[in-house]
Amino acid sequence: MRKKIVAGNWKMNTTVSEGVALAKAVAEKAAGLNNGAGIIVAPPFTHLVSVAEALKGSKVGLSAQNCADHTKGAYTGEVAVDMLVDAGCAWTILGHSERRQYYGETDEKLVEKVRLALDGGLGVILCVGENLDEREAGRHFDVVKAQTENVLFNFSAEDMKKIVIAYEPVWAIGTGKTATAEQAEEIHAYIRKVLADHFGKKVAEDMTILYGGSCKPSNAKELFAQKDIDGGLIGGASLKADDFIGIALAF
Ligand code: PEP
Numbered sequence: 001m002r003k004k005i006v007a008g009n010w011k012m013n014t015t016v017s018e019g020v021a022l023a024k025a026v027a028e029k030a031a032g033l034n035n036g037a038g039i040i041v042a043p044p045f046t047h048l049v050s051v052a053e054a055l056k057g058s059k060v061g062l063s064a065q066n067c068a069d070h071t072k073g074a075y076t077g078e079v080a081v082d083m084l085v086d087a088g089c090a091w092t093i094l095g096h097s098e099r100r101q102y103y104g105e106t107d108e109k110l111v112e113k114v115r116l117a118l119d120g121g122l123g124v125i126l127c128v129g130e131n132l133d134e135r136e137a138g139r140h141f142d143v144v145k146a147q148t149e150n151v152l153f154n155f156s157a158e159d160m161k162k163i164v165i166a167y168e169p170v171w172a173i174g175t176g177k178t179a180t181a182e183q184a185e186e187i188h189a190y191i192r193k194v195l196a197d198h199f200g201k202k203v204a205e206d207m208t209i210l211y212g213g214s215c216k217p218s219n220a221k222e223l224f225a226q227k228d229i230d231g232g233l234i235g236g237a238s239l240k241a242d243d244f245i246g247i248a249l250a251f
Pocket of ligand 1: 174175213214233237
């Protein structure tokens with residue numbers, strides 16, 4: 001059975017106390033949700049322990065925004081999977097376009113990180129998506145296919161049960177420009193086909209594929225109504241509990 005998920009990527013926003021207040025507000029509103037949507041929040045590293053405490057007993061899951069590519073040791077500034085699990089995380093986002101663009105995260109590096117995350121017991125939200133030049137050159141299918149294959153084809157069908165894909169066209173992230181429901185659906189369906197060709201139909205059918213890019217309460221309904229869109233990875237709108245849960249209500 002495919003899971004429906006709405007995940008909030010807070011990026012580098014909020015202080016710890018603001019984050020705890022936001023998490024509490026999300027947890028309170030999520031308690032009233034009964035449409036089967038899984039809710040996840042991904043605060044900055046510094047917030048994780050306090051937000052985990054704030055979410056205790058709620059139905060909101062906790063995610064990191066990234067993890068280290070090593071298990072421990074002399075890697076200044078990095079945070080290992082074990083530390084994230086210990087802090088209360090059940091998930092990590094990996095391969096967000098901001099990490100790929102500003103921190104040189106490659107598909108090869110992502111294979112290592114996904115492996116460490118899964119081995120350490122974290123679920124993974126793996127982001128893929130084309131930039132504006134690639135979209136305008138008509139290369140969006142090829143780019144997304146390559147990102148999907150380069151990372152996920154190193155894993156087993158069993159591993160895929162702990163992975164969620166987020167299709168995030170880079171030109172739609174934080175720009176206010178949402179992909180149309182048709183544009184998003186055709187890529188989601190294509191990703192599912194790429195998975196089916198390699199892993200078989202069952203794995204592809206069970207895969208949760210989220211859309212991300214200027215998703216908000218006003219456009220979530222049309223996006224989530226598409227056959228292959230199973231929810232959203234939400235940036236800006238996840239910083240307001242009403243908007244974030246408003247998106248989750250769109251199923
Ligand atoms: C994101 O960065 O994952 C994202 C989807 O951002 P926004 O919703 O702000 O476009």
